[in-house]
Amino acid sequence: MNIAVVTGASSGIGQSAAVQLAARGQGVVLTYNANADGAHETVARIQALGGTAVALPLDVGRSETFPAFRDELRGVLADTWQAEQITGLVNNAGIARMAMYADTTEEVFDEIERVVLRGPYFLTQALLPLLADGGAIVSTTSNAALFSGMEPGFSAYGTLKGGLVVLTRYLAKELSVRGIRVNSVSPGSTRTRLGDDAFTKHPEVIAPLAARTALGRVGEPDDIGQVIAFLLSDEAGWITAQDIEVSGGYNL
Known part of the structure; x- marks a missing residue:
């Protein structure tokens, strides 16, 4: 059975991606940080579709917790699906902070960096032993990293999301030997x-x-969630190292 981990799935894009994946027959392990009620809502929506989902707490900004999360995930896979591996990973958990460049402090930059770039970088690394060969990874980036979405006040956020786009390409290259596809989506507003x-x-x-x-x-x-689910599917089996803007033609 295909099983995906979706971070930041208590609301918004992550919640949609989790539900869309479940609607396509995948098992889902979803993570949440502060919004436990939203995570339980996501689980309930998936169960209403006849799917199976488990919600686990995870602060993507605290990379030191990732080994323990991996161990917890391993137990959930065994108990819920009698499985040892996942087939998909969606790095979606995010944070948004607006500050003009001249006013951006190191503290603000570091706060964004821990969640937007460091988190996906090291969480993916931590979960690689559980990711099946031939699996897929999708990261949620932002058109703030593209010309179409550049707006004053998002220099730190856009720069770090741009780093996630580059990481996507490197992972696609290095993990191709295992048949793992890696892509990202850049939402607009x-x-x-x-x-x-x-x-x-x-x-x-x-x-x-x-x-x-x-x-x-x-x-x-x-x-956005439908595009993420597509990129994890077999229909996207010949797509890797791509960042797909999903913005309805923002600033076109």
Whole structure:
């Protein structure tokens, strides 16, 4: 059976990816940090589809906890699916902080870096022994790292997400000897809880963003989650080392 780990799946893109994978018949181990209620909601949605999911706590910003998480994951695989390996990994957990370059402190930079780049780098490394040959990895990056999504105030975030795009290419190259495909998706403006739930608290920003998007609206989590699920599927078996912008044509 195909089983995927999806980090940051208590809401937004991660939640959608977990549900989309389950709808395609995959088992899902999803992680959450502060939002336990959201993680349980994700599990309930998957169970309503007839799927199986387990939620585990994980702070992707604390790489020292990854060996213990790997051991916990190994136990969950054995107990829930009588399995020893996963077939997919979605590095989705994220953090968003806005600060103009001149005002960006080392503390802010480090906070973003631990979750956005260091976390995926070392979590993937920690889970490689459990990832089956021929499996797939997808990381959620951002069009803030691309010309189309560059906006003042996101120099640290965009720079570090750009690092994740480069890491995707290196992993694709090095892991190809095991038949493991590695890709990333770069969402544009998407209605999630990132940025302290900015879309809910500041709905006035939605119309201007939609006006700058060729397809006339902001993104929804399922717009991204479906692409992630596709990239983990056999249908994407000839795609690797790619970063796919999923933004509805932002700034096109």
